[in-house]
Amino acid sequence: xxxxxxxxxxxxxxxxxxxxxxxxxxxxxxxxxxxxxxxxxxxxxxxxxxxxxxxxxxxxxxxxxxxxxxxxxxxxxxxxxxxxxxxxxxxxxxxxx
Amino acid sequence: xxxxxxxxxxxxxxxxxxxxxxxxxxxxxxxxxxxxxxxxxxxxxxxxxxxxxxxxxxxxxxxxxxxxxxxxxxxxxxxxxxxxxxxxxxxxxxxxxxxxxxxxxxxxxxxxxxxxxxxxxxxxxxxxxxxxxxxxxxxxxxxxxxxxxxxxxxxxxxxxxxxxxxxxxxxxxxxxxxxxxxxxxxxxxxxxxxxxxxxxxxxxxxxxxxxxxxxxxxxxxxxxxxxxxxxxxxxxxxxxxxxxx
Numbered sequence: 001x002x003x004x005x006x007x008x009x010x011x012x013x014x015x016x017x018x019x020x021x022x023x024x025x026x027x028x029x030x031x032x033x034x035x036x037x038x039x040x041x042x043x044x045x046x047x048x049x050x051x052x053x054x055x056x057x058x059x060x061x062x063x064x065x066x067x068x069x070x071x072x073x074x075x076x077x078x079x080x081x082x083x084x085x086x087x088x089x090x091x092x093x094x095x096x097x
Numbered sequence: 098x099x100x101x102x103x104x105x106x107x108x109x110x111x112x113x114x115x116x117x118x119x120x121x122x123x124x125x126x127x128x129x130x131x132x133x134x135x136x137x138x139x140x141x142x143x144x145x146x147x148x149x150x151x152x153x154x155x156x157x158x159x160x161x162x163x164x165x166x167x168x169x170x171x172x173x174x175x176x177x178x179x180x181x182x183x184x185x186x187x188x189x190x191x192x193x194x195x196x197x198x199x200x201x202x203x204x205x206x207x208x209x210x211x212x213x214x215x216x217x218x219x220x221x222x223x224x225x226x227x228x229x230x231x232x233x234x235x236x237x238x239x240x241x242x243x244x245x246x247x248x249x250x251x252x253x254x255x256x257x258x259x260x261x262x263x264x265x266x267x268x269x270x271x272x273x274x275x276x277x278x279x280x281x282x283x284x285x286x287x288x289x290x291x292x293x294x295x296x297x298x299x300x301x302x303x304x305x306x307x308x309x310x311x312x313x314x315x316x317x318x319x320x321x322x323x324x325x326x327x328x329x330x331x332x333x334x335x336x337x338x339x340x341x342x
Contacts, residue, residue: 071151093190
């Protein structure tokens with residue numbers, strides 16, 4: 001379960017907040033992310049993905065149903081239900097001046 | 098040859114400090130005196146909505162890299178909107194100034210050098226302005242046959258009253274930091290070397306306040322301004338704050 005409004009932690013220190021939830025699981029590669037309010041910790045030596053995720057960027061699941069916002073940068077191979085999440089680019093808009 | 102790094106440099110820098118309680122947004126087009134262009138618009142919108150949606154941020158510091166806080170709209174983009182209709186639509190779709198104004202956290206602008214046009218106005222959209230003694234403020238739009246477009250026609254009369262707001266907007270008169278403080282537009286004036294530290298310390302103090310209290314207070318003040326006194330008092334009575342145990 002990926003719960004709206006909840007913060008999840010990755011073994012590489014990356015932290016995100018869910019802005020659109022879903023029934024599936026967020027993971028770093030094969031390692032499920034932990035809910036920050038669960039009090040759980042990753043075992044030492046838990047491998048972390050190599051992709052650098054930047055603060056303030058948003059990612060979406062392959063079908064666009066689940067979205068997250070990175071609120072602490074770090075490395076992570078971010079997946080939802082085993083599928084890589086894609087960066088959600090803002091729609092390009094022209095100047096309004 | 099044009100430096101390659103300049104093309105790739107983000108127009109806005111976004112960082113969180115104090116364990117994510119204070120967001121720092123830095124305008125980052127120093128070579129253009131932080132003139133506001135499409136890249137800055139998109140970067141600001143992304144950062145401001147991240148502050149809004151990311152749990153835990155309690156205060157925002159808005160500042161600028163380089164010799165000026167911001168000189169407002171980048172004149173190189175003026176007249177480049179595909180049409181007036183499309184321009185209006187874009188302003189709705191990417192409402193940067195609405196996002197800044199509606200943030201439920203304390204917002205502080207740290208202003209140095211020129212804060213002109215939209216640069217001045219974006220500082221006025223913050224809850225507090227801390228200025229360095231070298232700051233200079235003006236709204237030159239009217240003399241350039243334009244309306245101030247970053248809410249200046251609305252924020253200034255609310256802050257200064259009609260007479261002084263119209264004087265500043267119609268004449269484009271310059272204000273120095275001391276003058277802006279005298280008018281109440283600036284909360285504090287400090288030496289240029291201390292600006293960031295003082296503004297950040299202020300943001301850190303604000304971040305210690307209960308976030309729900311701040312959100313309620315801002316709502317009471319903001320919504321109350323548009324109401325008759327009796328309705329404003331009723332709004333205040335409806336707002337109940339229960340501190341966390």
